[in-house]
Amino acid sequence: MDEFASLFALEDTDEIAKKLLGVELLYQTQRNLVGGHIVEVEAYLGEQDPGSRAYRGQKKHNNNLLYGPSGTIYMFKMYGMIMLNVVTQTTDKPEGVFIRAIEPSRGIEELSLNRPKIGFDQTNGPGKLSQALGIRDYELNGQSFNDSLLRFGFEEKLEPKEVLTLARKGSDETQPWEQRGHRFVVAGNPYVSTIAKEEIDLIDHGWN
DNA sequence: CTACGGATGTCCT
């Protein structure tokens, strides 16, 4: 079994989310391979999760893809920007991981053309990273992160020194469901959204 | 630096 298959064979979506940190998110454009290492993710845990797009089986934002096979690319739009998610479980278990930030590693020039911003502001948010990669429509929605133009790369995977568990963004932290924390970040990485400046590790960005 | 409000496109009720 390869790394992709064994990762998505795990039954705990929180665990899958954590193990995606350091994996490369790669996009083959017409010119280049662009992408970066995943540094921030959130887990969404199915029909009993009040924050989930599948909460109580409600149909919205084409969430039927969440019920498909693990590894499926699931996109939706927020204020016109594409949000990238990966389905993490099998049929009838609509769980997924939301990719919130990456550290650029490939195709830096093209990233800068797509999103002309300076420094860490390039890809430190879910809408920002899809802009930088050049993903603006639903063309790859429903395909697989295993073998489509948008895929995960395990060859150059980095290992975080430390993973922080935080509350999901936009969540009500007083709710029982949120107590465990379902947002995971590479501690000290400068591309983590809303990281405080004094927390940033400028030496090695939080990688081993 | 943090805080806040307006812009913005889809999708739902």
Add this chain to the structure above:
DNA sequence: GGACATCCGTAGG
């Protein structure tokens, strides 16, 4: 007509 898993510019400490 409202909600929203966001972004950005501006105001103020």
